[in-house]
Amino acid sequence: MSTSPHSSLQEAKHGLGQRLREIRKDSGLTARALAAFAGWHESKCSRIEHGRTPPSDEDIRAWTLHCGVPEQAPDLIAVARGIEGAYVEWRRLERSGLRSVQESVVPVWERTRRYRFYSPNLIPGPLQTHGYIAALLTAIRDRRGLADDLEAAVQTRLDKQRVLHDRAPGSRFFSIVLEESALRYRIGSADVMADQLHHLLAVASIPTVSLGIIPLEADRSQLWPTEGFFMFDDEQVNVELVSAHLTVTQPHEIGLYAKTFADLAALSLVGVAARGRITAALHALG
Structure with a gap:
């Protein structure tokens, strides 16, 4: 059987969050340190990594910049926009x-x-x-x-x-x-x-x-x-x-x-x- 549409969307959000988490860990930064560099509340990294908060384009640029991989930002932004476009409310359409x-x-x-x-x-x-x-x-x-x-x-x-x-x-x-x-x-x-x-x-x-x-x-x-x-x-x-x-x-x-x-x-x-x-x-x- 097919998976539920909502669970599929959440899976995609979680996948992006896991990718960002791996980038952070590869850089040697803790979530607290990354949040401090970016000027965020320390819980924001956790919310993004667990798929609870969708990252904005600026969030992704800051994340990749402070983790030393700014060249990955365009691809990650495209992924995030794809997830956002996957679920569109009728009132918006x-x-x-x-x-x-x-x-x-x-x-x-x-x-x-x-x-x-x-x-x-x-x-x-x-x-x-x-x-x-x-x-x-x-x-x-x-x-x-x-x-x-x-x-x-x-x-x-x-x-x-x-x-x-x-x-x-x-x-x-x-x-x-x-x-x-x-x-x-x-x-x-x-x-x-x-x-x-x-x-x-x-x-x-x-x-x-x-x-x-x-x-x-x-x-x-x-x-x-x-x-x-x-x-x-x-x-x-x-x-x-x-x-x-x-x-x-x-x-x-x-x-x-x-x-x-x-x-x-x-x-x-x-x-x-x-x-x-x-x-x-x-x-x-x-």
């Missing part, structure tokens, strides 16, 4: 509205060739209809009190779907695994949901799309539902939390998500059986 959030992910969508998406409760973005997107983003706008750029945001998300229809040989491939519950959760009106399910049936016929549905009755004793996630090649995983957007880039963590995705895919129904579950969800709408 959405301060300019919903459209900017949709636009911010366009580069990774366009450079990716292999997409692996797992969703326990929603139809993923590339497969969404206009009505489904509008219902989702309207709820987000209203719940978070955001600027009203809804139509522009919807159109930007629809424009991203062009990657789904790139038919050049070997260009892109989508592997998508949904929990059957994602077919049943009502987003928008019954008509919106029916249109979405019909669209899902159509998309499932695209040769570059593999769609799997994990049935409700699947044995989950070894692999219970986990957080939804989006894998872009073997370079990046995105996880949408209640409060923030998480970006995972460490190779060993990406490997855990890849293993989890393969295990989830093994539980899923594909082909005729998957389409049967979608059709059943359509009938349940009446």
Whole structure:
């Protein structure tokens, strides 16, 4: 199973702290001496080394300067900024509205060739209809009190779907695994949901799309539902939390998500059986 997003972030902070601790120890300085040289409270070094306080750019420059390795500062600053950018609160991402959030992910969508998406409760973005997107983003706008750029945001998300229809040989491939519950959760009106399910049936016929549905009755004793996630090649995983957007880039963590995705895919129904579950969800709408 994948590690929790919060524990992954803490692991990255701890790793940076340990690296700074090794630099300090190699220099022969005690934490108290380093703090004195830098003009800090003596507890600051301990908080940084244990991952409790993220170091600023100036903290890292002072740390490396007093430890005699100022040339290491640029690399350490890049690591620290990467950790900071890995966990971004929605209120920070959405301060300019919903459209900017949709636009911010366009580069990774366009450079990716292999997409692996797992969703326990929603139809993923590339497969969404206009009505489904509008219902989702309207709820987000209203719940978070955001600027009203809804139509522009919807159109930007629809424009991203062009990657789904790139038919050049070997260009892109989508592997998508949904929990059957994602077919049943009502987003928008019954008509919106029916249109979405019909669209899902159509998309499932695209040769570059593999769609799997994990049935409700699947044995989950070894692999219970986990957080939804989006894998872009073997370079990046995105996880949408209640409060923030998480970006995972460490190779060993990406490997855990890849293993989890393969295990989830093994539980899923594909082909005729998957389409049967979608059709059943359509009938349940009446």
